[in-house]
Amino acid sequence: MEYVNPEGLRQDGRRPKELRQLGCELGVLAKAAGSATFEMGNTKVLAAVYGPHEASNRSAAASGATVHCDYAMAPFSTGERRKQGRTDRRSTEISAVIRNTLEQTIITELLPNSQIDIHVQVLQADGGTRCACINAALLALAEAGIPLRDMVAACAAGYLDETALLDLNYIEDSGGGPDISVALHPQFDRVVLLQMDNRLPLETFETVVELAIKGCKAVASYMRGQLLEHTRMLASARGFDKL
Amino acid sequence: MDPKGEVGGSLEADAFRKLYPHQFYANFLAKHTRPDGRALMQARPVSVTPNAVSSADSSATAKLGDSAAIAGVKLEVAVPAEESPDEGHLAVAVEMAPMSSPDVRPGRPGEAAQCLAEQVSSILASSDVIPRQQLCIEQGRACWVVYLDIIVLNADGSLLDACLLAAWAALRSLRLPSVILTADGNVEPCDDLPQTSSAAAPEGVWAGRMLQLESQPVAQSCAMMGGKLISDCTAEEERLADTIIIIIVDGRGNLLGLIKAGGTAEAGDMIMQQCIEAAKLRQQDLCRLLEDQLSAATLS
Numbered sequence: 406m407e408y409v410n411p412e413g414l415r416q417d418g419r420r421p422k423e424l425r426q427l428g429c430e431l432g433v434l435a436k437a438a439g440s441a442t443f444e445m446g447n448t449k450v451l452a453a454v455y456g457p458h459e460a461s462n463r464s465a466a467a468s469g470a471t472v473h474c475d476y477a478m479a480p481f482s483t484g485e486r487r488k489q490g491r492t493d494r495r496s497t498e499i500s501a502v503i504r505n506t507l508e509q510t511i512i513t514e515l516l517p518n519s520q521i522d523i524h525v526q527v528l529q530a531d532g533g534t535r536c537a538c539i540n541a542a543l544l545a546l547a548e549a550g551i552p553l554r555d556m557v558a559a560c561a562a563g564y565l566d567e568t569a570l571l572d573l574n575y576i577e578d579s580g581g582g583p584d585i586s587v588a589l590h591p592q593f594d595r596v597v598l599l600q601m602d603n604r605l606p607l608e609t610f611e612t613v614v615e616l617a618i619k620g621c622k623a624v625a626s627y628m629r630g631q632l633l634e635h636t637r638m639l640a641s642a643r644g645f646d647k648l
Numbered sequence: 649m650d651p652k653g654e655v656g657g658s659l660e661a662d663a664f665r666k667l668y669p670h671q672f673y674a675n676f677l678a679k680h681t682r683p684d685g686r687a688l689m690q691a692r693p694v695s696v697t698p699n700a701v702s703s704a705d706s707s708a709t710a711k712l713g714d715s716a717a718i719a720g721v722k723l724e725v726a727v728p729a730e731e732s733p734d735e736g737h738l739a740v741a742v743e744m745a746p747m748s749s750p751d752v753r754p755g756r757p758g759e760a761a762q763c764l765a766e767q768v769s770s771i772l773a774s775s776d777v778i779p780r781q782q783l784c785i786e787q788g789r790a791c792w793v794v795y796l797d798i799i800v801l802n803a804d805g806s807l808l809d810a811c812l813l814a815a816w817a818a819l820r821s822l823r824l825p826s827v828i829l830t831a832d833g834n835v836e837p838c839d840d841l842p843q844t845s846s847a848a849a850p851e852g853v854w855a856g857r858m859l860q861l862e863s864q865p866v867a868q869s870c871a872m873m874g875g876k877l878i879s880d881c882t883a884e885e886e887r888l889a890d891t892i893i894i895i896i897v898d899g900r901g902n903l904l905g906l907i908k909a910g911g912t913a914e915a916g917d918m919i920m921q922q923c924i925e926a927a928k929l930r931q932q933d934l935c936r937l938l939e940d941q942l943s944a945a946t947l948s
Binding site for chain 2: 434435436437440447449451452453455475477479480481482483484485486522524526528529530531
């Protein structure tokens with residue numbers, strides 16, 4: 406299968422270093438402390454944050470908030486209907502990855518004896534759900550007003566047909582090449598998550614990671630813009646912009 | 649608004665609401681209104697969006713006030729059961745997403761989710777909303793299995809109403825695709841035939857078609873609270889209600905279901921009549937809303 410055609414275009418018409426169309430919406434669920442949807446092309450996820458509230462395990466949370474994360478895929482989110490949703494190993498692994506990434510981002514020591522619950526639900530899956538979930542969860546945390554060290558933005562990159570490709574979709578993801586997921590604190594320029602599967606020569610590894618980091622920065626600036634926009638909207642709704 | 653009509657800050661009102669919820673509601677109900685400003689039999693704003701998820705064969709989101717549910721349909725081909733060789737299957741599952749409410753814990757579906765699944769499934773099955781013969785591809789050999797998965801994204805009362813609305817909208821926009829029955833008994837997808845030549849379908853081709861629903865089921869939740877009847881309850885109202893009555897009607901004057909499970913209040917003939925009338929009106933409103941949405945979607 407040809408992933409990059411001779412004109413240098415990918416199957417969905419993107420250039421190798423092009424992100425898919427990003428989209429997000431903040432404050433979609435009324436009851437949650439914070440909630441957001443995040444779209445990367447056809448991948449669409451929903452995240453909700455509850456808390457901080459009193460920790461169910463006080464001794465573990467004595468020095469700082471514990472973060473709970475729960476990842477679920479809708480049965481109709483993939484090409485074939487998924488029979489198992491919540492208890493399989495893949496979901497558990499992704500929940501752990503999201504939790505680890507966000508634990509580094511939340512200033513947990515400001516919230517001792519408390520617990521923050523993050524729920525992510527994949528509504529539509531087309532590759533890069535892990536990254537989309539981290540982005541959605543970050544937006545939900547920001548909307549919930551939870552103290553954060555920095556933004557965190559995640560993006561994946563891969564290597565197919567001797568070309569480094571940004572933000573793989575499902576077809577490219579299952580193309581047998583490597584898939585590198587990166588999450589970044591953009592202000593500190595610090596990589597929080599780096600995950601790769603499959604084989605890749607060491608010299609190409611660096612170019613692909615570089616590309617993923619660039620993708621993260623682009624995602625971060627998009628999310629920052631959306632958060633500012635959302636805050637401005639809230640401010641004008643409450644009449645603070647006239648002060 | 650202060651429930652006692654006294655001058656007081658919103659903090660007092662909030663505390664009063666938490667400490668004496670029944671009294672808080674009674675003060676509103678006495679004035680024929682509710683804390684969110686609705687009249688007693690007034691429903692919350694409804695919205696329904698068909699085709700919300702493109703990975704599903706058909707899907708819809710439904711919102712009733714803050715309650716929100718998304719339904720998605722996935723189709724599979726199976727061999728029909730021996731006792732009904734000319735019928736397909738419908739499998740309904742409801743999941744309460746852990747984000748839907750602080751009370752829901754991740755893990756095995758709770759009682760509420762299982763009850764909702766059973767109720768939606770029995771409404772769709774028992775009254776033959778979907779004639780199963782439509783799901784037959786070839787008698788005894790192949791039929792469609794319709795997996796209807798509903799996820800409650802936000803739980804704020806009247807969940808059966810929201811789930812059934814999402815399910816109805818998803819099924820209403822479901823198109824069964826064209827398939828070819830090969831000689832060795834396999835079923836393979838094929839391109840849709842051009843509409844003009846549909847009369848002369850080639851051998852072994854099962855032409856794609858829209859699923860035709862026999863009726864348009866709509867559920868309407870009502871509750872008795874302090875001797876007054878209110879409709880479309882929020883989660884708080886459901887907790888405080890003396891009893892909950894759910895009426896399910898189709899668009900042709902039939903009652904498809906009635907759920908009145910326990911509670912401390914009786915619901916006499918008058919009350920039931922009122923609920924059924926409300927459900928009928930609701931059914932007409934929602935029908936109009938959904939048809940508008942569907943025609944808007946096909947135009948754009």
